Amino acid sequence: MSPSDHVQAFRDLLGAVGVVDDPQRLATYTTDQRQLFTGSTLAVLKPVTTKQVSDVVTLAARLGIGLVPQGGNTSYCGGATPDASGRQVVVSLERMDAIREVDPLSMSISVDAGAILKKVQEAAASAALLLPLSLGAEGSCRIGGNIGTNAGGLSVVRYGMTRDLLLGIEAVLPDGTIVSDMRKLRKNNTGYDVKQCFVGSEGTLGIVTGAVLRLAPLPVRRATAWLKLAKVAPLAELLALVRRESGELLTTFEFMTARSIALATAAMASPPSVGPGSGGAILLEFASSSRHLDLDSLMETILAETVEYEWVEDAFLAQSGAQRASMWELRETIPEGEKRWGGSVKHDISAPLSCIQRFLDVAGVEVRKFHADLELSVYGHVGDGNLHYNILVPQGTNRIAFTRLVEASLSLRLYDAAAALGGTFSAEHGVGRFKRHLLEKYGDPGRVAAMRRVKTAFDPAGIMNAGAVVRPLDPEPVY
Amino acid sequence: MSPSDHVQAFRDLLGAVGVVDDPQRLATYTTDQRQLFTGSTLAVLKPVTTKQVSDVVTLAARLGIGLVPQGGNTSYCGGATPDASGRQVVVSLERMDAIREVDPLSMSISVDAGAILKKVQEAAASAALLLPLSLGAEGSCRIGGNIGTNAGGLSVVRYGMTRDLLLGIEAVLPDGTIVSDMRKLRKNNTGYDVKQCFVGSEGTLGIVTGAVLRLAPLPVRRATAWLKLAKVAPLAELLALVRRESGELLTTFEFMTARSIALATAAMASPPSVGPGSGGAILLEFASSSRHLDLDSLMETILAETVEYEWVEDAFLAQSGAQRASMWELRETIPEGEKRWGGSVKHDISAPLSCIQRFLDVAGVEVRKFHADLELSVYGHVGDGNLHYNILVPQGTNRIAFTRLVEASLSLRLYDAAAALGGTFSAEHGVGRFKRHLLEKYGDPGRVAAMRRVKTAFDPAGIMNAGAVVRPLDPEPVY
Structure with missing residues (x-):
């Protein structure tokens, strides 16, 4: 044919x-x-x-x-x-975008895999529930992709990754077999949890067509604060204190360097009055579904403690919805700020929390060794040990050529640094086609061997997304 | 040889x-x-x-x-x-029981798979952290087994199952290959998460030798209450209210019928003064690592609300550590109470929360149809939709013969009822050797087909725990 x-x-x-x-x-x-x-x-x-x-x-x-x-x-x-x-x-999957069912008592939502994340959030909210998955692309990314990449985002510190939200799945295996396991159950220990295989598989094991996701009570109280960090602020210690003293009502702990904040501010029509301290800034949020908890007062108590430690130069509690929104907008505009600057080479690093500071030190040395004048935009979900460690494309330089150059050299030094500390080259972005060589370089050989077995077991003919994530046991077919 | x-x-x-x-x-x-x-x-x-x-x-x-x-x-x-x-x-694995490392800042603990759960809890507590896995067998069960069965227990409503706590793994594949992935990372999206395959695999895919587990801040505030349920109390609605109004500080929502309470009470040296209402009882606990939250007052506010709905006949807030311990002892003595009675045929059911009440109704009819005088002990982790629906062995009856009889007849009607409501025949106990036929009967055929592929991919010779969980693709070897 x-x-x-x-x-x-x-x-x-x-x-x-x-x-x-x-x-x-x-x-x-x-x-x-x-x-x-x-x-x-x-x-x-x-x-x-x-x-x-x-x-x-x-x-x-x-x-x-x-x-x-x-x-x-x-x-x-x-x-x-x-x-x-x-x-x-x-x-x-874009035509399969239905919300199939919201079950408020079971606190679950059943959807087509092509449903846009934002639509799913809205459907949950209309039942006074929260889909606790929130990320930059939420207006266009789809649930099947969130599953395929085990999407993370802005609420992981409290609610976990997509994996932690997935209760049930419907998927088509590479031989056409339909896995139909759209359960709403929190607990279902009946053998291997096959849906876990699809999470993070990026379309290489089959096609996810439906999902049941766990919902949480919708927060009705929120306290949001902006912390100007002192130069000495130890991020992991600060996080531990905040997490402990907030009783795990913490939903957001986002770190931003001064450069990232400046890039975002430059891209905003009406930038907020808050800015970085000499060690950057933290966007902190507590949320609760209980009307009975006074989160503002809890936040004030904890902020006072962080100032006492001299970790925080100054802190601002959002006094209105508008102030809160403007702090959030600043955080969320960073990627757009990098884009307007002329782009960045992105590194989606994660390291054990106890090694975050060490990573920043070692990585800084590597960057300066590579070129004395490189500029960085570093920010991320530090509550989860995840740093977006991005190298700004020097003005007047071709973005793609510069990306190729950095990825073939400096990037590997940064990943080496992360790996030496027990970290990883991809915290939440996945592997796809661009990072497959990195998985081969940094992945534990035993784990990669097991992955290849799984790939070949699901997809013996190699028809599913060949070229992405992992090589099968046999030579990869060229179609 | x-x-x-x-x-x-x-x-x-x-x-x-x-x-x-x-x-x-x-x-x-x-x-x-x-x-x-x-x-x-x-x-x-x-x-x-x-x-x-x-x-x-x-x-x-x-x-x-x-x-x-x-x-x-x-x-x-x-x-x-x-x-x-x-x-x-x-x-x-009993000789491999070392605690390898507690990393307080990363909030993780690394252990040998043979470490006894209680020892791991204690090691975490000595660093002011909580290993949020707690179950009846914790004094003798070992972490590798907890992973193999994806153990649940008493804190799932807040912290999830063992799967949700597992950050890193070390395991030996059936060809001797060592998977060495003892990471402390919250986020590591680098292809298929091979450790997930081992969770719930009950030793059929390899041997887990080490694990890194996620820890939580150690609670320093607790409020514990005993709710005597009115006959009309709708469990799922009550749970939804408590979960929402407590701002998800809920750690325990354990349901017990009057019969289960009576069994436990009979087995206790000094039974507590609390007992069931006409609809049974709930053991409720909130916990927080924050010194700044007044959980007793939060609990009192919420209890008042439940009484207003006429769901609760009466409620008691534990006023001391001794009262709290005695409420917990009552709950935890139920299995021992069943044993002293002469045993029970256990059904580890889970159903969507919205169908729990319906399951209880349908199951009750099935039990009466089977025999008018059968006695039940029903209790469980209703916060997770999990009911231990146990049939007491009639006095003077041989336990094993009665178990075989019930499992060949009534048990299937109960599992049918659960399945019809989107529930399952094993919420947290697993499949093992005893429930493999149930997986074949109730499991989605597509999912079971995928499981068999996974089994054969990991263990082509079928040497690992043959007879348990799932048949391989080829006929199972007899050793």
Whole structure:
């Protein structure tokens, strides 16, 4: 069969509206979020039911066609973008975006995998519940992608990653078998928890088509504070104190350096009055679903303690919803600030909390060794030991060329530093196509061997997102 | 080679002290916790290092000898007990019981898999941190077994299951490969999270030799209450109210029927003054690491609300450590109370919270249909949707014969009822040898198919705990 015969066969399954092969319309599906790589695809398939996904997979397996599952195409690691061969076919879940059920008593929500994160948050909120997954791309990323990358974001310190929220799953295996396990259960110890395999698998083990997610009571009290850090502030000690004294009502502990704050401020129409101390700043938030807790007073007590330790130069408690929103906007504008600057080379580092300070020291030395004048934007979810350690693209330099240069040299020194401290080269962004060589370099060989077994067990023909995450046991097919 | 040659080969590896084959000393390793089944073993191997475990596994693979990993041998499902063939060899982790490291700032503890749960709790507490895993067998169960069964227990409503606490792992695959991934990281999205495969695998995919567990701040404030439930009390609504109004400081929501309370009371030297209401009772606890929160006053406010709804007949706030301890002792003595009564047939049910009441209704009808005079002991971790729905062995009846009778008939009706409501036949006890047929009956076929692939991918020769959890793709070897 010729490529156009293949497209026709999929069209027979899905109808005309279910297959896109107009080259102009394909463009948004073939370039990754960070615009570092543009692949090619025969067509984009848009099934509307799990049965259709199964039919697509079965047909692809029969024809030997590689598939690339895609949600919102917001991967930072090229995990949802087809390769350059032009022989892979994108399977977009965007037409499967229904909220299937909110069950308030069970505190769960059941959705199609193509549901946009923000829509799911809203559906939960309309039942006075919280979907505690919140991240920059929430307006366009989709739940299937959140599962595929085990998305983290801004509430992990309290609620965990996507893995911790996943109660049930529906997925199509690479031979077309449907796994239908849309349970709402907190506890279900009946053998291997197969859904865990899909979490973080970035479309390489099958296609997730539905999910049941755990919800939490909707917070009705919030206290938000901005801490100007003293130069000496030890981040992990500060976190330990805040976590302990807040009784784990802590929901946010976001660190930002002065440079990151300046970049965000430059990109904001009305920047807030808060700024960094000599050690940067922390955005701190407590939240609770209880009307009976006075979080502002709790926050004030704890802030006083941090000032006493001389870790904090000054602290501001948000006095209104507008002040709170403006502190949050500052934090969330950093990536846009980096973009307006001219881009950054991103490093999604995590290290044990006890080694965060050491990582910052060692990494700083490596950066200066590489080039004396490089500028950094460092910020992140320090509550989880996660730092976005980004190198700003020097003005007047080609972003992609600079990225390639840094990633082939300095980046490896930074990952070496993280690895030496028991850290990792990818805290929340995943592996995708861009970081597969890093997994091979830094991953424990026994663990990688087990991964390869899992890959081959699920996908013996290697049709699912070949080129991403991990090599199968046998040589990878080229489609 | 003869069986005694095999034992000698293991002795050459481990030394005399590392191999037990004295028939009298073998007895404690070959009978399961509930004394429902006695298997047989050639020998018990007791390696002291991960390298020795790897050597044992490599040798067993070469000789074609089946292995049964064992921790504290407290499985309720016969998951740690060898079969009757006499050809399986038990690998006990009991000599690998070291606490490797407590890292207070990273809030993690690294241990050998043979460490007894209680020892790990104590090591955490000595650093002012909490290992939030607490269950009846904690004085004898071992961390490797907790991982193998994804142990739940008394704090799941706040802290989750063992899976949610596991940060890093060390394990030996069935070909002797060592997976060495003892990370302390909250976030490490670098491909498939292989450690998740081991959680709930009950020794069928390899042998866990070490683990890094997440710790929480140690609570310094606690409020404990005993709620006498009105007949009309809707459990899920009550839980939702308490969870919301307590701002998720809830750590315990344990339900007990009057019969379970009476059994426990009869087994206690000095039973407390609290008893059940007409709808049973709830043991409720809030805990916080913050000195600044007044949990007693929060509890009183919430109790008043539950009384207003007429869900609670009466409520008692523990006024001292002794009162608190006595409420807890009552709850924790229920299994012993059942034992003294003459035993019970246990059903470890879970259902979506919105269906708990419905399950109790349907199950009650099934029990009465089976026999008008059967007595029940029903209690459990209702905060997680988990009910221990136990049938008391009628006095004067043989326990094992009655168990076999009920499990072949009534138990299936109860599991049918749970399944029809989206529930499960095993919430926290696992599958082991006793419930494998239930997994085949109630498990989603797609999910079971994926499990079998995973089993065969990890253990192609089928040497690891054959007979437990799930059949491999190929016919199961008989050793």
